[in-house]
Amino acid sequence: MDEPITKRLKEMLTLERYPLSAKYPPEWVLENQMGPNALWLMEWLCETMDLKPGMRVLDMGCGKAMSSIFLAKEFDVQVWANDLWIDATDNWERICKAGVAEHVFPIHAEARSLPYAHGFFDAIVSVDSYHYYGTDDLYLKSFAKFVKPSGQIGIVVPGLMRNFEGDMPSYLERFWDPGECFSFHTVEWWRRHWEQTRLVDIELADTQPDGWRDWLLFEEMSPLSL
Template sequence: MLKKSRKYDTDFLKENMMGPNSMKIVEELSESLKLEKGMRVLDLGCGRGLTSIFLAEEYGVTVFATDLWISATENYERIKSMGLEDKIIPIHAEAHDLPFAHEFFDVAVCVDAYHYFGIEEDYLTKYFAPLVKKGGQIAVAVPGLKQEFTNGVPAELQPYWFDDMSLTLHSCDWWHNLWKACDSVRIQECKELKCLEEAWQDWLLCDNEYARRDIGMMKAEGGNYFNLVSLMATKL
């Protein structure tokens, strides 16, 4: 059961979610990570910084909160409001142009963002894995599918389906095969996260136009198709 994320203010979380509750997702991910105080952690695609706040607060790590859509200044104000400005460094950067040295990080995480750029065959090898020290861990969580739609998008989902969803939403097996091709990491696990239903329900309760749009889609989906895929690997 996820306990650490429950102590954070519900209104603060709802105001800053940009999809399924990323704080609960990163809490479950962190159960498989070896996080120690003072480690340098890359939080790629951090959004409004919920994942960075959780990692810094709960583990005492130094987090480089990196995002393209949310400005570093906006995230810095949020970080200061939580009293974490000495543990979180906000960065504004695009995923293919990250301003970090190779092997700079002990751990790299990416929650609910990797599917926008990490579907490229060489992304892990060329852009993400090089930033992590040998022996360091890489952890990713993405919305996905229980099985690939080999016979097309199910009829009940078609009213809610956008073309880019066919590019970004994939099964555990699909992601495992993609990462298996990278010879600079060893895959530790690839699985469905247990917080799937809870993280989605938290998002649907938000007063957010995208959350309201997703209500009908999730009702039509009925727990039959969608997934939260987690990938964990060690840098070789």
């Protein structure tokens, strides 16, 4: 990538509200992105998590493990970087290159048959992944058991600010993949989805201020990196 483009991307990726994410090289962030910026989402999520050095953290659906590397570097936690579509060996190479081989462990596993001991994790986090499997009414029960009884679970998913009245609006057709996007729900839907299980105490369920703008901004950057 030539220097002026790298500089421009660096500027675009440097947002005041995400100071930790701004430290990471733009080429690396764009090369490993799989949707919205995983670092921005994880940084926002971590504002409400209580992560302490040495904690065991499951990064569920970590994709190319950027968020797992981020967690290890920024919070000094041990991270199990679990994904399905991305091979564990590919993630291991990225983890080693990032210098966190002692802290991040790549695991290839399907969400419905996770290989962990019950109560093993201090915290489970997940960005832009849980909606692929977690809308199943029974899923939380099989998932929450991997965290300690007093542990934390935090997810960020793409969603709707309000439900459609009738059919999907035509302006969304260009972006909307019906095979995937029908698992997008409102924050009220998610709160109720978890609350009714009585398995967890919900401390916070909210929407990211201007989250859609961040996603759009990030989408606009991707072609610049080609």
